[in-house]
Amino acid sequence: MNTEQETGEKPNISIKNLDITYNYENDSEEVKAARDINLDIKNGEIVSLVGESGSGKSTIGSSILNLLPKDTLTRGKIQLDGKNLLELPENDIREIRGKDISKIFQDPMGRLNPLMTVEQHFIELLNEHTDFGKEKAIEKSIDALNDVGIPPNRFEDYPHEFSGGMRQRIMIALALVLNPRILIADEATTSLDVVVQSQILNLLRDVTEKYNTSILNITHNLGVVAEISDRVVVLYGGKVVEKGSAEEIFHKPKHPYTKGLINSVIGLDTEELEWVEGTPPDLVNPPSGCPFHPRCPQVMEKCKKQFPEQTGFNDSHKTWCHLYES
């Protein structure tokens, strides 16, 4: 419906009309986690998915690598090189994971095998996807670690011998060693301290520049979003409510939710506490019409009845809100 062809450049990955429903086949209530998501990510671009818990941001990230639970229904298309990732058999997806698309998580310790050294992690990954000999694999790994600032003398250490930030660096090195086209970062800096968070964000920006990798950054932290994003997609209740360049979202927000979200950030120059009233929507029984209407300060009668059409302000900046419909 809202397929976007913003520029002539071919997108790296393209999500079209994606719907995701949890608990589709068993007796529990269906959770409508994402509805009608459209998103293109270009080469070397950093796109942030922002939203509260329950906005569907992590679900979308997981759907790209087919990491969702078994009884989940996905409709729509996630296209990479003309292939629809949602329809690929498990073996082909496995090929793509780590090679074309890789992912880093909030909790690196949970993703690293405590019984394997850093070296073994790299060798295993490289053996699965390449036919490098051992020597070349080690050389590649040391290069990748060097890029993220881990000295080579730590190559044979175990994950628990590293600090939290170092582990996240190792995860990034593992994610980038095969030079993937897209890196999905799911709350990758959330559990880190501010100083380390800043270091990791710098690192992410540097490596995307160096390898021309795109990043899909999933977070609820608007500070992080402002630091690294080229474009921002704001999600609410499983729907996209606004998208645009970082500059547009932060300086000319249109949707009342985006405005509320930006105002509620506590920064060094904040003088008064502001927030968005109400609680996140129940995705089992989502509100009718625009999902934000029960919390919206500018709610109108028609907001309760139907989800608004897209309003475009320019090629990149778009919102879905009845306030702007002509």
Place this chain on the structure above:
Amino acid sequence: MNEKRNIKLWVKNLKKYYPTIENPLKKLIKGQEYVKAVDDISFEIKKGEVFGLVGESGSGKTTVGENLLMLQKPTEGQLYYEINEEIKKEILEAEKNGNKEKINKLNKKHSLRKRKNLRKLRKDIQMIFQDPSAALNPSMTVFESILHPAKIHKIGDTKEERKQKVYNMMEEVGLTPVERFKDKYPRDLSGGERQRVIIARAMILEPTFLVADEPVAMLDMSIRSKILNLLMKLKEEFGLTILFITHDLATAKLICNRIGIMYLGKIMELGKTKEIFENPKHPYTKSLMRAIPRADPRERERDKNLPEGEIPDPIDMPQGCRYHPRCLEATSKCGWGPRDLKEHIENNLLKIYDEEEIEEMEFNFKEDKENNKLEIHDKKEICNYLEKKKKEDTPLMNAIKETNKNQNKLTIKFKKPKEPKRKETETRAACFYN
């Protein structure tokens, strides 16, 4: 009487050490070592103020909070509760004169560690936890969770009165309509609602002192402010004194009257919020401020001039000023020693050797902590590197006292390390720079 007691809490030389070795056999052989989670900190919280304790994870800030609530036993130090300047003076004097009997007597009367009527104090001092989903009993309903403390401390005379109090408190914290929330289990609530239950559970005891340990860190951005606002509202209504523990300087700036900045178990800087933000003294404070992400893409800066690395392992505390290995303004007297040099050489290996050589090489570093020197088996490359490096004016190189070259051994001796102290009256920051 209480009006005159304007010092709500005086934390004096609080220490909390955890033993690292539990195996008694190993203890015999190696001797007990400790993690110094809180290492001799002192501060006071005035009645009615919000005092912020700010630090990264691993700084010991949560340990301080749990010690105040007697959830853990302090290793050393006293926590004087509800005192005034006079009593403080008395304690300091008795200490100066070495009058142990008097100190004991005063401690019994004023220190949380020695006082008898802890049960009343348990009611008076309450805590709010960081992770609201973990801090609520999953098998108790909202109503039961809030009711239980009231039952323990016999708030309200009849069952009916107690019930009414719980409902009133639920309304107070915004869990309305009460009917909708009272029979819910924690898993059916959102993060913000859970945190409200925890706040209600603490406030039903009508405490006068609240320890809030990162109360909004796990919540969504959009409702953090609302919970903070609720806390501030309750503070006004109940005349609370709050110890606000956080890693977020921006939040601390907004709601705290005074702030203490902790790093590795020590307070690095302490002062009025306004003074600290207008004129930060400690290099660590400055770095923390620079690191806060700005929610504005226009202010995007690539080079924020941040310290390298992360908070080190407290088992192996750096000597001298504990921040010196990461400090951007460190000088030669900040406590550099053999370990720093060893790390420096290891981290710069790539610049000295080829990768293949490193693989085969074994370095023979010998650290001598007592005499503050490092012995290196003579390697021509390392010597050359050091010679070259020594000409550069870096604090690490300037801290070297003497270098001895002896046959095949290179001995590098450092100046004796000293730790900067924060004197409560004179300087705000524990830094040599001031």
Place this chain on the structure above:
Amino acid sequence: MLKSLKQIRDEINTVSGYKIIIGTSIVLFFLFIAFAAPHLTQWDPEKQGVGPRLEKPSGEHKLGTTYMGYDLFSRTLFGTRTALSVVLIATALAMAIGIPLGLISGYIGGYSDRLMVLITDALYSFPGILLALLVAAILGGGIINAALAVSVVYIPQYFRVIRNHVMSVKEELYVKGAEAIGSPKRDTIIKYILPNVSQSIPVILTLNAADGVLTLAGLSFLGFGITPPTPSWGYDLKTASSYLGLAESYPEVWYWSLVPGLAIVVLILGFTLLGEGLNDILNPKLREGRRR
């Protein structure tokens, strides 16, 4: 609780659901027999010489008679009563002692806890049947004494499972929260810890019951615990087994040993299926691990 019921409903069509259904049916079947035994047979199981010795199954003696002239059908029916009551008393006893001990020891910790662990581990490391034999030999026969002997074997199991679970639950923030509101130790244990460790109880209970049936049978097989003439599967199996070698001269003995043996096996199967099924549902982590 509501949630677990809902989960059970969701699970009913899966393998664990079938395990529970079959297990429960078997156990209920035996319970029915235990209650209805007097109405199902006219013979007194404790009376010798109710008919000729070693008679083949007939209308009168549905499963024939034994060498001593007991009615085998009646003894098997009433043996269910013995087995179930011993197992019931034994698990109740083991729970009544093992669970509180585990709760208190785990919560308080320290040296007393270490001592308790040492003692129970020592007991646990004994082969169950040996321990039960020892106690049974000291106490003598009878249903209560047999139950005591069996329960001694299971107290350490309840203790260990509950204590280890307490050790992890007591690190939860909500236990710290209870301490922060000044909750007395007793309240903390009963209101904050017990409800959150109790999901492991049904599983041990059913698995122990299965094991208890076997231990009891073993005891009476060896001539301890239940002594004749009280009907007992183990004892009947033993008397039958001594004739097994003489099958040529006594061709009837195959069902004499088969029937009590089968009763033991099926009841154990029932308890085990129930326990496994419950385990699958109540410990979802374990279940996921298995699926992968």
